[in-house]
Amino acid sequence: MVALFNFFYADASMTWHFGQKLALVMSLLVVVASAILGYSLVIQQFRLMEEQFNRNGITVSSQLSAASVELLFTDDHLSLGSLVFSLVEQESVVGAGIANREGETVATSGVVFPALESHYQAREAVQVSQNSERVWFVTPVSFRGVQGGVAWVGLDKSDIIARQQAAIRTSLIVVALLVLAISLLAVRLGRSLARPVQDLKDAAHAIANGQLSFRVREPQPVEFRPLTRAFNEMAAGLEQKQRVERLFSRFVSDPVAARYLARDEIVLHQEGHRVEASILFVDLVGYTAFSEGRDPEQVAEVLNRYFTEFADACHQYSGTVDKYIGDCAMLLFGCPQPDPEHRFHAMQAALAIRDRVERLNVERAEQGLSVLQIRVGLSSGTVLAGLLGSYERLQYTVVGAPANLASRLCDLALPGQVLTDEAFYLALSHRHPLNVDTLQSIEVKGFSLPVKMVAVRQWQADNPDLHPSSQEASS
Secondary structure, eight states: OHHHHTTSOSSTTHHHHHHHHHHHHHHHHHHHHHHHHHHHHHHHHHHHHHHHHHHHHHHHHHHHHHHTHHHHHTTOHHHHHHHHHHHHTSTTEEEEEEEETTSOEEEEEESOOTTGGGTTTOSSOEEEEEOSSEEEEEEEEEETTEEEEEEEEEEEOHHHHHHHHHHHHHHHHHHHHHHHHHHHHHHHHHHHHHHHHHHHHHHHHHHHTTOTTOOOOSOOOGGGHHHHHHHHHHHHHHHHHHHHHHHHHHHSOHHHHHHHHTOSOOOGGGTOEEEEEEEEEEEEETHHHHHTTSOHHHHHHHHHHHHHHHHHHHHHTTOEEEEEETTEEEEEESOSSOOTTHHHHHHHHHHHHHHHHHHHHHHHHHTTOOOOEEEEEEEEEEEEEEEEEOSSOEEEEEESHHHHHHHHHHHHOOTTOEEEEHHHHHHHHTTSOEEEEEEEEEOOTTOSSOEEEEEEEEEOTTOGGGOHHHHHHHO
16 A cells, blocks of 8 residues: 555655646646747738738839839820839838839839849839848839830838737747746646645555554545545545454454454364464462452452463463463463474463462552462363354364363462473473472373373572573563
């Protein structure tokens, strides 16, 4: 999930950065599109202006030619001069003139056409020359197929150039306004898009850090509402799952919970498997007499206090609390997680429980509270471990002779005594020597052969590192 949401931005400032990037991209797109469209429109507009200007020049030149036909053929130079003079008075005309068939200028006004010699025999009205500000048009003067000369007109192009420059400026202003508007819109859109992305990113980090109660704030933009709703539903599902797992782990030990929560389906007849394990039973002596006449709440409080000591010592030495049976606790070592040192850890836990209870009883006695003694029985061997029970209710536990023997030894132990069988003692003592009291062989209910009991006093003095109090201090 974290990998999925790493797509989102790294910090809150990315909201602004995202808007900037989006604005830049959209502005570039607008500039490119506007440039392409504006260029084609401006070119088209320039072409239309040029065509209109040229038509106007040819028209003026043709009118001058038509008006000077009779005057030129009759050599009425005075009237021709008056004609071109009146034409030059027009605002856009910078020069006009008429030449005869020999190329002699007979009438002129304004700016003189600089290239008349090369065009005085023109056969049709044409644009013949131009510079940056003037354009010249030449039209033949003819009557019934006989050419008597040419008429020329020069027009001022500065107005066209000014209009073209104005069109360019207008186009640039329009593009700039478009870019500005799109940029502002993109920044606003970027912020509106980046905020829910940032919210989802914050929520993803919160969920990854275990804050499963975190929810994405609402309202969100319409486009993000389904995603926001799905994310919040996912977070609620994870929170519910966490509550179930926590509740489940309160009823079973963490190793058992981890073993079965990771499975999609449990097949009952495939769950039991043989393991080498140690089983420890610890019982409160005199519990029945203690609970008589006391409130259930008071009894439960004392019972929980002693059970806490049992569980803490069990977990300290890699054990699993299998169950609590009235005033008795059953502890497992070597399952569900394999442990080659299960006997060693079980004995460490047994002696630690005895020492813990002794210290607890001293504290309670100093406070004037009632105290309870314990007795411990433990054994080891091959047992069947797994889920047992009905389809409606299951429990992880172990069954087998070692479990039965540990329970019987616990019943036979004296207050404060740790009892085990000879096989357990021999399997452990060759590596971890113990100080023990060997008892006689006795008949144990459910076993055909007598069982030799061993009462464990303490680890041997030459092994101080194995003393339970040392182990607790080091932990």
